[in-house]
Amino acid sequence: MENIQLRLEAEKAEIIEDRREFVCYNSKNKNSKIRCEENSVSGAVSQRACVYCGARVVLxxxxxxxxxxHGPIGCAAYTWDLRGSLSSGSELFRNSFSTDLSETDVIFGGEKKLREAVDEIVKKFHPKVIFIYATCIVGVIGDDIDAVCRSAEEKYGIRVIPVKSPGFSGNKSTGYRAACNAILKLIGDKKSDKKVSGINYLGDFNLAGEVWVVENYLKRIGIDIVSKLTGDGKVDEIVKAPEAKLNIVQCAGSMGYLAKQMEELYDIPFIKTSFVGLEDTENSLLQVANIVGDEETVERARELIKAESEKIQPELDYYRGRLKGKKAAIYVGGGYKAISLIKQFRDLGMETVMVGTQTGKPEDYEIIRQITKDGTVILDDANPYELEKFMVEKGADVLVGGVKERPLAYKLGVAFCDHNHERKHILGGFQGAINFAKEIDLTVNSPVWDYV
Incomplete structure (x- = not known):
């Protein structure tokens, strides 16, 4: 992987100097590295979200x-309607509650208002657990939300858990870790003497119901899910998580830390899995079957894979014919999703010419380097200018990203596919592979591009 300094010497003014080591062209040079897991460069207008957003995504x-x-009303706008998470039971998570701090509260402190808000929630709704998020302004004025949470737990006998998430205190990954620590507080620190033949499913947020798709696959091969963290998660199930034999991690960026902590605290091993794309879906099912089940479980997994693959092959071949040779650009949150998408595009006969993530880790970028061609642009925590520049330079036909990246693609006359939290249709598993191919075909081969 060649440092961008070697390729853009004549264009120094086009890339912020402090960003140069975060942007690379893949050259299979094993000695070169890309910088990552750092805070955004000031002035770069990063596409990455804040600490509070990262915590809210997970919880x-x-x-x-x-x-x-606990903060101004604006932060409470980040709630269920910005995400496609679905529930099989309670709809409480669809609501946001805010202390709506004003200028007066900033001056005199907001702890009284926070206590009153907790009292009102308990009186009206009788909750099992309340998560209290500290936002930017709370980090500045120094309200002691830990003390408020302890007092409320003693008063009402329920779990009231602080989430340390002032937006300026790090980056999106910092928010993931704050959320994972809150989950660990909810579960408790006791190991379980009782172990059941089941798994915990970490890092899937049930966008459009994808947790249920994976749950169905696992049931068909004889494996139960003990708890879902956190898509369609329920408090009574989450506290049973220490009983599971294995943790499988869909989004390692958000839940890798939790999986490592649960291995240490509860002796639960973990594996990274992905149910995005055919290759990773098949590998994940066989991996889980081998670890948790027996020979019969593995055989059922093979039969399921064969049946589901045969069902979708004719339609998938149709889309392969229409998409072969097209070029794709990827900018998503985590490295593992990016890796799965590269494989999925390869299966469709498409080449990934640009790939970036918000929270990728060194090991993620090493895999990306290995599975992409020479010259592929690899970015960590990109800004809008960089995304636009390299999409044009590499001739991308489609960008896969989230809501912030959509306008960038359309402005350039490039097709777009939303693979983030806002979508309302399944893109995971076998049927998801068809949905993804269909969406890519509809946007890439849309007649609208003839008029742009």
């Missing part, structure tokens, strides 16, 4: 939890 899908945002 919000717990369906029967209350989310109390």
């Amino acid at each position: 919000n899908p717990i369906t029967d939890a209350f989310h109390l945002i």
